[in-house]
Amino acid sequence: MALNQDKVGTTYPPYTYEVTRAKIHEYAVALGETDPRYLSDGDDCAAPPTFAACFTVIRGGAALFADPDLGTHPALVHGSQRYVYGERPLRPGDVLECTPRIADISTRGANEMLTVEVACRFQDTGEPAVTSEGVIVFLGSAPTDDAEEGAA
Amino acid sequence: MTSTIEVGAELEPVTQTATLTTSVMYAGASGDLNPLHYDEGFASQVSPTGGIIAHGMFSMGLVSRALTAFAGGPERVVEVAVRFTRPWPLGTTSTFGGKVTDVSDGVATVSLWGDTEDGTRILRGTGRIRV
Numbered sequence: 001m002a003l004n005q006d007k008v009g010t011t012y013p014p015y016t017y018e019v020t021r022a023k024i025h026e027y028a029v030a031l032g033e034t035d036p037r038y039l040s041d042g043d044d045c046a047a048p049p050t051f052a053a054c055f056t057v058i059r060g061g062a063a064l065f066a067d068p069d070l071g072t073h074p075a076l077v078h079g080s081q082r083y084v085y086g087e088r089p090l091r092p093g094d095v096l097e098c099t100p101r102i103a104d105i106s107t108r109g110a111n112e113m114l115t116v117e118v119a120c121r122f123q124d125t126g127e128p129a130v131t132s133e134g135v136i137v138f139l140g141s142a143p144t145d146d147a148e149e150g151a152a
Numbered sequence: 153m154t155s156t157i158e159v160g161a162e163l164e165p166v167t168q169t170a171t172l173t174t175s176v177m178y179a180g181a182s183g184d185l186n187p188l189h190y191d192e193g194f195a196s197q198v199s200p201t202g203g204i205i206a207h208g209m210f211s212m213g214l215v216s217r218a219l220t221a222f223a224g225g226p227e228r229v230v231e232v233a234v235r236f237t238r239p240w241p242l243g244t245t246s247t248f249g250g251k252v253t254d255v256s257d258g259v260a261t262v263s264l265w266g267d268t269e270d271g272t273r274i275l276r277g278t279g280r281i282r283v
Contacts, residue, residue, distance in 0.1 A: 030181035082233035
């Protein structure tokens, strides 16, 4: 089944995420991080850059996967991931407003590539915190030549 | 950090063995509970390698750890972008590193990579850090 190209540009309703010290600590330990700020109980606590994975990868894709008109299917892999950061790292107590959007759908061979953007802003200031751009590869989902001929 | 950030400078590499423990810890920490990353029975049916593979995001986290240490902290990291080029099978050890390719307008561009011990490139990408 092919993805629905008409969905490119679709924005899904924003969700909020609250950054906590315990989650930063847990994430840093899972990566074997040694920077004491990631594990700090003090005001200097900050999150490592890829902490954004906690609220963009699964949560960011959830709205898209729940959209019956997009035509997703379960044979997928995470092809690439990009994070662009704002002026400062995330800290405990930050509340983020995260807006998922379908940035692109493209075909490469038999596969389709879905680019999911999640723009996350600090709720209090509206300033950009981090933008996630993930490419999900749907294996074997591209329209076949037969299908194209059938449509023509 | 005492490293000089100039073209050709290299990150201090990060080496990590992917194990069931690292996979379960990353699953819990990140919230990505796909059983492909810790359930042998499930992985044997759907995995491209026939076995459990590490989260791509775990490998990105490790190369980002090397980049961030080199940069001097998370406040200096502007962008991290990677492509997951091959699966990282559990039980194998990978090394993550990078090299500065450009410094201009106060930003250094760093090419990033992750290789298993047999030389398979599981990840490549680009970081940008404030200098």
